[in-house]
Amino acid sequence: xxxxxxxxxxxxxxGASVKVSxxxxxxxxxxxxxxxxxxxxxxxxxxxxxxxxxxxxTKYSQKLxxxxxxxxxxxxxxxxxxxxxxRSEDTAVYYCARAPRVVAAIGDWFDPWGxxxxxxxxx
Amino acid sequence: SYELTQPPSVSVSPGQTARxxxxxxxxxxxxxCWYQQKPGQSPVLVMYQDSKRPSGxxxxxxxxxxxxxxxxxxxxxxAMDEADYYCQAWDSSTAVFGxxxxxxxx
Numbered sequence: 379x380x381x382x383x384x385x386x387x388x389x390x391x392x393g394a395s396v397k398v399s400x401x402x403x404x405x406x407x408x409x410x411x412x413x414x415x416x417x418x419x420x421x422x423x424x425x426x427x428x429x430x431x432x433x434x435x436t437k438y439s440q441k442l443x444x445x446x447x448x449x450x451x452x453x454x455x456x457x458x459x460x461x462x463x464x465r466s467e468d469t470a471v472y473y474c475a476r477a478p479r480v481v482a483a484i485g486d487w488f489d490p491w492g493x494x495x496x497x498x499x500x501x
Numbered sequence: 502s503y504e505l506t507q508p509p510s511v512s513v514s515p516g517q518t519a520r521x522x523x524x525x526x527x528x529x530x531x532x533x534c535w536y537q538q539k540p541g542q543s544p545v546l547v548m549y550q551d552s553k554r555p556s557g558x559x560x561x562x563x564x565x566x567x568x569x570x571x572x573x574x575x576x577x578x579x580a581m582d583e584a585d586y587y588c589q590a591w592d593s594s595t596a597v598f599g600x601x602x603x604x605x606x607x
Contacts, residue, residue, distance in 0.1 A: 413596070423536075423544065423587055425596035439595060473543060484591040485532035489546035489555060 380404040382474050382492035389498045395462040398495045400474030407455040408432040411477035413488055414448060414459045418470040426472075428482045429457060437482070464499045471496050503592035505599035512605045519575040521602045523588030526569060531590045533571040535564060538601075539584045547586075548573060580606050 385399040400412065414426040427438035429448045436448050447460045457474055472495045475488035505525045513519040523533065533551050536544035547558050551566040561576045571590075575582055583606045588599040 415596075415598075422600045423589075423598040425598070437594065475544075478549075484594060485550065486591070486596075487534040487546055487549040487589070488536075488544075488596075489549070491543040491545070494543050 380476070380490055382476065382490060384472075384474060384492040384495045387496040387498070389500065390464050392465055392499055392501055394464050394499075395460060396464060396497050397458055397460040398472050398474075398497070400457045400459070400492050402455050402457070402476070407450075408452055409480055411480060411482040411486075412448075412450070412457045413475045413477055413482065414446075414457075414472065415475055415488065415491075416470040416472045417494075418467070421470075424470075426459065428477060430481050431457065432480055435481075461497075464497075466499050469497065469499045503590075503595070503597050505588055505590060505597055507586075507588060507599040507602045509600070510603045510605065512607055513575075513578045514607055515580060516577055519578045519582070519604055519606075521573045521575075521586050521588075521604065523571040523573075523599045524569055525571075525590060525597075528569050528571055528590060529567045531566075531592070533564070533566045533588055533590045535571075535573045536587045536589065537582075537584045538587065544587065575604075578604075578606055582606060 381403045383401050413428040429436045450457045474492040535548040537547045538544045548564040552564040563574045585601045587601045
């Protein structure tokens with residue numbers, strides 16, 4: 379079955395960077411785009427960006443452009459999300475979620491989702 | 502920026518029909534989808550392209566989208582349906598989520 383398994387919880391200081399991994403199994407990694415979504419405590423889900431896993435092309439939300447980088451290692455069937463210049467407002471659970479096609483498109487949905495990675499930013 | 506608005510909470514008795522709405526400007530001209538999230542768990546897709554049910558989602562879940570409002574309907578609501586529900590759509594190549602609705606099955 380399709381599985382997305384994320385790396386463990388992280389605690390970071392303000393100004394630092396964090397890199398979260400998402401290892402997939404049960405399907406061909408390069409045939410589906412991967413999105414990243416985060417959820418701050420008590421807040422709505424927030425889309426961060428996506429990667430064309432086959433070609434490595436990315437698109438990020440305007441809000442996070444410049445601080446977020448999504449990459450992938452096709453040999454390891456793993457996607458990564460790195461967020462830099464962390465601030466307290468970045469404390470959230472970060473999810474990877476698969477797109478229904480190789481290149482993300484307007485109208486797409488997210489299915490399935492990883493189990494989530496809690497990133498805490500605190501001094 | 503584009504916004505999707507959901508009621509914070511909806512209550513329903515077991516066996517009754519629950520309707521959760523999601524409002525956005527000309528939302529009916531976009532595809533909408535819905536996610537169910539139970540406490541401490543990841544979101545699960547329950548509806549996509551307005552009214553399509555993923556494999557494994559019970560037939561009591563249905564969806565519609567017209568005008569400015571998308572609606573997730575749960576017929577014969579069961580206790581296991583108690584969860585937070587989020588709508589999602591796309592605007593200008595950006596995915597947007599609603600604020601979530603807590604469904605309580607009394």
